[in-house]
Amino acid sequence: MQSPQERDDPELYRRESMGAFAHEVRTPLTSIKMVMELARRQSQDGELLLDSELAGMLRSSVDDLQRLADDLQEASRLERGRFTLSTGPCELGAVIDTARQALENLQLDGRPDSFIEGLWDGAALARAIVGFAQSANRIGDGSGVVKLEALRGPDSAEIVLTSGRRNASLKAISADAGFSFFRSRQLVLAMGGSVHCERAERFATFRVVLPLRERESAGE
Amino acid sequence: MRILLAEDERTISRLIRQVLTNAGHEVVGVQSTAEAVEHLEHVAFDLVLLDLNLSDGDGMRVVAALENHVGPKPPVVLMTGDRSIDENDPRARRVARVLPKPFELDQLESVVNYFVA
Numbered sequence: 001m002q003s004p005q006e007r008d009d010p011e012l013y014r015r016e017s018m019g020a021f022a023h024e025v026r027t028p029l030t031s032i033k034m035v036m037e038l039a040r041r042q043s044q045d046g047e048l049l050l051d052s053e054l055a056g057m058l059r060s061s062v063d064d065l066q067r068l069a070d071d072l073q074e075a076s077r078l079e080r081g082r083f084t085l086s087t088g089p090c091e092l093g094a095v096i097d098t099a100r101q102a103l104e105n106l107q108l109d110g111r112p113d114s115f116i117e118g119l120w121d122g123a124a125l126a127r128a129i130v131g132f133a134q135s136a137n138r139i140g141d142g143s144g145v146v147k148l149e150a151l152r153g154p155d156s157a158e159i160v161l162t163s164g165r166r167n168a169s170l171k172a173i174s175a176d177a178g179f180s181f182f183r184s185r186q187l188v189l190a191m192g193g194s195v196h197c198e199r200a201e202r203f204a205t206f207r208v209v210l211p212l213r214e215r216e217s218a219g220e
Numbered sequence: 221m222r223i224l225l226a227e228d229e230r231t232i233s234r235l236i237r238q239v240l241t242n243a244g245h246e247v248v249g250v251q252s253t254a255e256a257v258e259h260l261e262h263v264a265f266d267l268v269l270l271d272l273n274l275s276d277g278d279g280m281r282v283v284a285a286l287e288n289h290v291g292p293k294p295p296v297v298l299m300t301g302d303r304s305i306d307e308n309d310p311r312a313r314r315v316a317r318v319l320p321k322p323f324e325l326d327q328l329e330s331v332v333n334y335f336v337a
Contacts, residue, residue: 022301022303023273023301023302024301025301026321026322027229027232027301027321028231029321029322030229030232030301030321030322031229031231031235032322033322033323033324033325034232034235034236034239035231035235037324037326038238038239038325057231057234057235060231061231138273138275139277141276141277142252142253142274142276142277175302176273176278202277
C-alpha cells in the first residue's frame with residue numbers, strides 16, 4: 001500500500017501548488033506595501049521620496065514577484081503540454097554543478113557515484129534540482145545543507161535529495177513545500193520521470209527517477 | 221518595549237526593525253525558530269513578532285517552546301501569508317493576534333501599540 005507521500009494525486013498537487021503560490025506572492029507584496037508607505041511618510045516630511053536603501057528593497061521585492069510570475073508561467077505551460085524541452089545528451093554531474101552554482105545560501109552535499117549520462121534538458125533539470133533542494137531544506141531541518149545522492153540504474157538515473165533525519169511521523173506534502181517544489185515536480189514529469197516524496201517532522205526526502213534514454217536507444 | 225522579531229525575509233525584517241526602532245522600541249531580529257527559542261530562553265521580551273514559515277521550519281515551534289517555558293510568556297503576534305488561518309484555526313487560539321500578510325504599516329504599528337498600552 002502506498003503511503004500518502006507516494007500517492008500520486010494530481011488534484012492534491014494542483015491545489016497545494018496554488019496555495020503555495022498565493023502564500024509566496026504575499027511576502028514581496030508585504031515589502032512593497034511597507035516601502036511605499038515609508039516613502040509616502042518621508043515625502044510628507046520633506047525628505048527624499050525614495051532613498052537608495054528603500055529603492056533597493058523595492059527592487060528586490062519586485063524581482064521576487066517577477067521570479068514567481070515566471071515560475072507560474074512555466075508551470076502553466078507544463079500543465080498545458082506547451083513547454084518545449086531542449087533535450088540532448090548531458091552528464092548528470094555537470095547538471096548538478098549548474099544547480100549548485102545557482103543555489104544561494106544552500107549547500108548541496110554529494111556527487112553522483114559514477115559517470116551518468118542521459119538525454120535530458122540539462123537547464124530544466126538543473127532548475128528542478130534547485131527547486132527540490134530549496135524545498136527539502138524548507139520543510140526538512142532548515143540547516144542549509146541538503147544531502148544529494150545520484151545513482152545509475154539499468155535504464156534510469158536516480159537523484160535523491162534529503163534534509164533532516166527520518167522519523168516515524170510521516171505526513172503528506174502540502175503548500176508549505178513551496179511553489180518551487182510543485183514546479184520542479186512538473187518539470188520532471190514532463191521529462192518522463194517521476195518524483196517520490198517522504199516527509200516527516202523536520203525531514204524531507206525527494207527521490208527523482210529519470211529515464212536514461214541513451215543515444216543509441218533514442219535512435220541517434 | 222523589547223520586541224523579538226522572528227522573520228526570515230530580509231527586506232520585511234529590515235523594514236519592521238526600522239519602523240519599530242524609530243518608534244522607540246528595542247528590536248532583536250532573528251531568522252529561524254532555533255534562534256528565536258534560544259533568545260526567549262535567555263532574554264525577557266515584551267512582545268514576539270513571529271513569521272509562521274521560518275527558514276528552519278514552522279514558527280509554531282516557537283509558540284510551543286514558549287508554552288513550555290517557565291516564567292513570563294510574552295504575547296505572540298503571528299505574521300502569515302496563509303489566509304486560511306482565521307480565528308477558528310487552532311494556531312490562532314495559541315497566539316495573541318494574527319497579522320495577515322500583506323499588511324499595512326499602520327496595521328503593524330496599531331498591533332504593537334496595543335501591547336504597549
